[in-house]
Amino acid sequence: MTTDRLLRIAVPNKGALAEPAAAMLKAAGYRQRTDAKDLTLIDSDHGVEFYYLRPRDIAVYIGRGHLDLGITGRDMLLDSRAEATEIMELGFAGSRFLFAAPGGSSMTIADIEGKRVATSYPDLLAGYFEDKGINAELVKLDGAVESAIRLGVADVVADVVDTGTTLKRAGLELFGDPICTSEAVLIQRNNAELPATAEGLKTRLRSVLVAQNFFMMDYNVDTEHLETTLALAPGVEGPTVSTLAKSGWSAVRVLVPRKGAHLLMDRLYEAGARGILLTELAACRL
Ligand SMILES: Nc1ncnc2c1ncn2[C@@H]1O[C@H](COP(=O)(O)OP(=O)(O)OP(=O)(O)O)[C@@H](O)[C@H]1O
């Protein structure tokens, strides 16, 4: 344990980020609140204090230097214009931020000129319009933006889209390229000096991502086919090759990306590997 002050971390208290953020911190070995009414929680074993805050406010606290690290959405960080930087992608709450208009209207970005655009991300959108030289009227709403056109308050909406179900239900169609592609990110204040415990937290979060995205693979292979199989699955730091009791055979252990793991098993089998096993990683430190 370090003698540094407690590391202060902002965790989303509600919405799409809250549950997966707490789950990721738990998977990294930290304590998390068990009562949704708790505003803070101290994990003294790790020298960390968690603050449960609205996701939209997190970049503000970090940018002003009142908290050390925070979990928020990239789109929210950009919209806040806070003096904070994204330091790690966390792999959940993936979304795109897109324009939509009534179904069948076949609008283009150029058609936005002079229109009323409803959004709950006004500064993100203002930045986009500035870059593109578009003049449009921003209508700031808190949520349920998809209803703004039907209710007559806007001609176009710009909103978070995941599956597209909400837009479809509102009879809207997407147009243009995404204004932003978002996911949950770990943020810190620009050029902040953090307690030493921050490095430990980052290492643990990175390790959770590896554990989530990789499998451990074991297989046996004879000497003739060893090199071919090693080339197919080179691993992260290189495979471990040990001698098998059966003469002329090796046992190989290697980390493989979860995505495509079954295809890789087929390829390794064709290349001579046998007894191929895939195992979940409970945790790791790389
Ligand atoms: N349906 C979704 N699927 C994936 N990510 C989403 C979804 N909705 C929102 N997000 C992402 O999660 C983050 C927080 O959005 P969320 O909707 O939880 O906040 P909010 O709108 O301020 O809160 P609330 O909806 O509770 O008022 C944003 O980065 C956003 O892109």
Ligand SMILES: O=P(O)(O)OC[C@H]1O[C@H](OP(=O)(O)OP(=O)(O)O)[C@H](O)[C@@H]1O
């Ligand atoms: O593409 P989908 O999978 O349908 O998800 C996108 C919807 O999810 C979010 O809504 P949320 O529930 O956060 O409500 P809000 O609009 O009030 O923020 C977002 O604002 C969209 O409305």
Ligand SMILES: [Mg+2]
């Ligand atoms: Mg929302």
